[in-house]
């Protein structure tokens with residue numbers, strides 16, 4: 001129960017941060033360390049999402065997309081509070097996600113609204129670990145998920161020092 005509450009708190013913070021687009025929302029706080037655990041000694045920005053996260057194959061939106069299931073999409077739509085957050089009505093054709101770096105796939109409404117992704121693309125980075133402003137960046141994602149931010153900063157150190 002306590003664990004569930006913690007997870008819910010984390011989820012709520014993610015919603016506020018505007019990261020309803022990715023599986024980051026569905027993990028527990030330990031997920032914030034995953035970018036470190038998953039990376040080899042020198043992290044490769046090309047293999048990471050723009051913020052440093054790696055999408056989980058367990059993401060409900062991704063699974064619904066791959067299975068092309070209107071039922072699963074509806075469930076994910078409600079769980080991610082897409083009406084409340086993005087004011088989009090449920091339409092199975094608009095509720096999908098292939099991650100935030102798939103060049104040959106359409107970009108979902110939710111991913112498209114991510115300010116970190118937009119900023120990194122604008123600066124020509126594959127990932128924020130390439131950015132010298134990471135430690136002082138004021139994007140809501142970092143402010144709302146300090147544990148995740150710490151993990152990404154550590155990853156940046158490995159990237160720069162390796």
Ligand code: SF4
Pocket residue numbers: 019021022049050051052053100110111114115116117141
């Ligand atoms: S950059 Fe944005 S859209 Fe991509 S994984 Fe991170 S929070 Fe999600």
Ligand code: SF4
Pocket residue numbers: 115116117119120123125127128131132133134137138139
């Ligand atoms: S300023 Fe740097 S760290 Fe912040 S979102 Fe943009 S690319 Fe990422």
